[in-house]
Amino acid sequence: MAKRTRVSIVGGGIAGLALAAALDPTRCQVTLHEAEPDRAASGSALTLWPAATRALRRLGAGELVDRHTHRVSGGTIRDLRTSRRLLPTASARLTIVPRPDLLAALEACVPASVQREHVQVDDPQALEADVVVGADGVRSRVRALVRRSRPERTPTSYLALRGLSDRVPQPDEVGEYWGRGRLFGLVPLAAGAYWFTTHRSTLGPEPIDPGEALAEVRDVFTGTAAAALQVLATARAEEVVATRLWVAPGMARYARGRYVLIGDAAHAMTPNLGRGAGDAIIDAVTLAPVLGSRLGTARWQARRLPFTQGARIASGGVMQLALSGQPQRLLGKA
């Protein structure tokens, strides 16, 4: 029998779990290193694009996709102060998954043969493996072994708050509300809704106290759309996730020697295209069959890098447009 490739995955979030689930245990001996296996992931949900849901089906998580895919009507871009539609309304089938459900479904796809290490990896170079995959998110330590100069993440001036609400929104409330320096979003779930805000803030950088952040958001969103005010008035600080938005540096490669990057470690972007988690899953599913082959990994990089770096740049552009306060002018609709 051919010798199995020893694969160490640093980070057991969405990217790391998806890769551990996708690797063939007869070909790879996999160790998954996760610093916080019991991490709380409440208060947020993720929109997944069709390519990501197809990748989830390939992993065996089709039931999760079916359970969380439904038709959303009324979703559109609105003006944050007046609720007026800035773009025409479209009804679309969307997959919106609570983050804990996605992590649980990926966990269920990981074979028992994967060895689990509940540790923070401080020195990825010390790992005994043929291949080390950095699935360690935007703060990645493995990134410095692939991009040697300035591998650090960069903060934006913006803070994101996310939460779940029990109330099912009306179709004319659903959508993303854009305003100068602040943004609100409301997305219906199978039961209730997922909401998010982005606003300019000096809180943090980390950790950010959700109570302080929620108070700041309530203040900053005074006088905005009724849907935003209602959601923010009933939000409870202990159920809100508050994070500074960070981005990864631009990358000219995702692999060097035995090190490979996937997910946010490779291309953390602002959330405005709603595709970071989906791209993490697609990275994993497409990398798995070629991992251990230098040529296969180089071909994978040639396919995935332009696409995901393009998404990273485009996402930043959409954030600027959304927060510019004059999207109509910039969209050429004035």
Ligand SMILES: Cc1cc2nc3c(=O)[nH]c(=O)nc-3n(C[C@H](O)[C@H](O)[C@H](O)COP(=O)(O)OP(=O)(O)OC[C@H]3O[C@@H](n4cnc5c(N)ncnc54)[C@H](O)[C@@H]3O)c2cc1C
């Ligand atoms: C406000 C907001 C909204 C978003 N909305 C969407 C959306 O709607 N749709 C979408 O597709 N994406 C969305 N995203 C992006 C998405 O959350 C990320 O792209 C996704 O979580 C990336 O997954 P990951 O596994 O690469 O990284 P992470 O989720 O960051 O996981 C990294 C894991 O590695 C572990 N780790 C880190 N360092 C080490 C170490 N040294 N040793 C051991 N373990 C380590 C961490 O504990 C963590 O579990 C959003 C992001 C934000 C901030």
